[in-house]
Amino acid sequence: MSSMSEIDPLLLSAYHRAIQDYAEPLQAFARRMLTEEPEYAEDVTQDAFLALYRHLHQVPEQAWRPWLYRVTRNLCLDRIRRWKHRPRAFRELADEEDRDPVAPDHYSLPPDQKVEAAEVQRDLEAAIADLPDKFREVFLLCEREGMSYEQVSSVLDIPLKTVSTRLYRARQRLLKALSKYLEEE
Amino acid sequence: MSSAQDRPKHSAPSSVGGDNAPKTTTMDCKRARNTMQEALDQRLKAAELKGFQEHVLACQACRQDYGRLRSLRQWTRALPQEPVARDFSARLFARIRAGEGSPDAIFAAPIPALRQARVFLSGALTAAALLLGFWLLFDALGRRDATEGGGQLPEGYAMSEAGAPLGSSGLLRSSPTTPVMDPVQQGEILLDVVANDWQDLERYKSVQHPDPELLERIRTKATKIGERLGILQQLPVVPADPDLVEQLHRLNEAVGLLRLSPQAYFEIQMGGAPTREAPVGRIIIRLRPATDPQGEESPRFKPKVGLRAYPDPAGR
Numbered sequence: 166m167s168s169m170s171e172i173d174p175l176l177l178s179a180y181h182r183a184i185q186d187y188a189e190p191l192q193a194f195a196r197r198m199l200t201e202e203p204e205y206a207e208d209v210t211q212d213a214f215l216a217l218y219r220h221l222h223q224v225p226e227q228a229w230r231p232w233l234y235r236v237t238r239n240l241c242l243d244r245i246r247r248w249k250h251r252p253r254a255f256r257e258l259a260d261e262e263d264r265d266p267v268a269p270d271h272y273s274l275p276p277d278q279k280v281e282a283a284e285v286q287r288d289l290e291a292a293i294a295d296l297p298d299k300f301r302e303v304f305l306l307c308e309r310e311g312m313s314y315e316q317v318s319s320v321l322d323i324p325l326k327t328v329s330t331r332l333y334r335a336r337q338r339l340l341k342a343l344s345k346y347l348e349e350e
Numbered sequence: 351m352s353s354a355q356d357r358p359k360h361s362a363p364s365s366v367g368g369d370n371a372p373k374t375t376t377m378d379c380k381r382a383r384n385t386m387q388e389a390l391d392q393r394l395k396a397a398e399l400k401g402f403q404e405h406v407l408a409c410q411a412c413r414q415d416y417g418r419l420r421s422l423r424q425w426t427r428a429l430p431q432e433p434v435a436r437d438f439s440a441r442l443f444a445r446i447r448a449g450e451g452s453p454d455a456i457f458a459a460p461i462p463a464l465r466q467a468r469v470f471l472s473g474a475l476t477a478a479a480l481l482l483g484f485w486l487l488f489d490a491l492g493r494r495d496a497t498e499g500g501g502q503l504p505e506g507y508a509m510s511e512a513g514a515p516l517g518s519s520g521l522l523r524s525s526p527t528t529p530v531m532d533p534v535q536q537g538e539i540l541l542d543v544v545a546n547d548w549q550d551l552e553r554y555k556s557v558q559h560p561d562p563e564l565l566e567r568i569r570t571k572a573t574k575i576g577e578r579l580g581i582l583q584q585l586p587v588v589p590a591d592p593d594l595v596e597q598l599h600r601l602n603e604a605v606g607l608l609r610l611s612p613q614a615y616f617e618i619q620m621g622g623a624p625t626r627e628a629p630v631g632r633i634i635i636r637l638r639p640a641t642d643p644q645g646e647e648s649p650r651f652k653p654k655v656g657l658r659a660y661p662d663p664a665g666r
Contacts, residue, residue, distance in 0.1 A: 189432075
């Protein structure tokens with residue numbers, strides 16, 4: 166394992182830049198993947214950067230971004246798996262603790278545009294969270310992160326056609342979930 | 351998106367309604383719907399894109415559908431992104447300085463079959479090389495032993511420097527000049543090839559050997575294979591392995607060398623799906639005597655995962 170002094174300063178500098186450039190979107194990606202435990206998004210992001218540091222000499226710099234997304238996605242899936250395998254009692258207890266004291270349905274929002282935008286955001290976040298993991302990850306990488314099909318295919322290790330199909334299905338579900346806003350357009 | 355039933359059908363070429371000026375388009379609604387996503391994601395070829403644009407300009411229903419997709423994209427891209435904590439970098443580098451390793455979970459995703467095979471092959475190569483090392487050591491010490499007039503290996507001969515027995519059943523204790531091992535001694539090395547176990551393998555490599563040059567060769571080879579295996583284990587993305595063929599060749603070579611030995615029969619089995627605990631699977635190496643206690647020949651070595659066995663010089 167290389168100590169910091171052994172690493173090429175240019176590489177280390179690039180690593181710092183990567184933190185600046187990618188930490189925020191990665192954390193947002195992790196938060197949306199971890200629908201049950203979004204509070205772990207930062208830990209997962211840190212773990213991804215830690216893994217990258219350990220592999221600085223093995224991962225070409227131009228591949229860092231997809232590599233980070235892939236690691237983050239794997240870490241998220243691991244957390245999701247662990248969450249799903251927790252005993253039901255613990256899950257319900259955690260749900261109770263985390264529950265928003267004011268349920269979203271009870272928000273009383275004045276009908277101005279700003280609030281509507283917030284409403285759309287809230288419903289969109291909820292609809293994204295409701296997507297199956299495999300659709301959600303493709304949708305977030307394509308739509309949110311602006312990755313090409315080829316990049317998503319590489320990050321998730323799935324064929325291009327699968328990227329396209331999953332993206333299509335994710336969009337259809339989201340459009341359905343947000344139809345009340347879209348009909349008004 | 352509106353359904354196909356509740357919209358006017360625009361066949362190609364057709365005069366379409368919707369907007370005030372009817373236009374003729376080269377794409378119908380069905381086709382337009384099918385290409386809508388690709389158009390949004392800029393994956394259409396110029397000619398197709400032109401046809402799509404013409405259709406969408408002419409067809410209000412499709413234009414609305416396309417508008418919905420665009421709205422979804424705009425909303426998604428406008429979703430808020432909370433900033434990382436101010437001490438994110440500081441805490442990260444504190445963890446790095448503290449020597450924290452990569453999280454195990456980077457291996458948690460299911461490993462595709464081809465990748466599994468690659469990793470199995472790498473593991474098998476390591477195992478074969480280790481076996482080769484064992485055997486060369488075994489053979490050389492046996493010859494020395496025979497030269498010195500001793501028919502049996504000295505007690506404790508097959509112990510590592512650390513004093514730990516090799517293998518799970520002391521299989522290296524048997525002499526190569528006598529039937530290699532009886533059914534009780536016949537051994538099985540069970541290697542769960544995970545990062546931690548590599549430490550144990552390192553210990554195997556440190557066995558005292560009378561031929562320093564040979565030992566060095568074994569060590570170098572095992573280290574190289576170990577490094578490769580280590581990289582494969584650590585990387586969440588197993589890189590495309592251009593030297594897979596070479597790995598296969600080397601594995602065959604190693605297995606072939608083992609097969610040249612008249613005393614023992616080696617069988618390498620690779621099995622078990624990768625798990626979180628053993629992300630590259632499990633490799634079982636069984637050593638059998640060349641002849642069983644009844645003097646019958648052992649069955650032929652039947653390698654798995656598409657490996658070719660070298661011709662058996664003994665004709666077995």
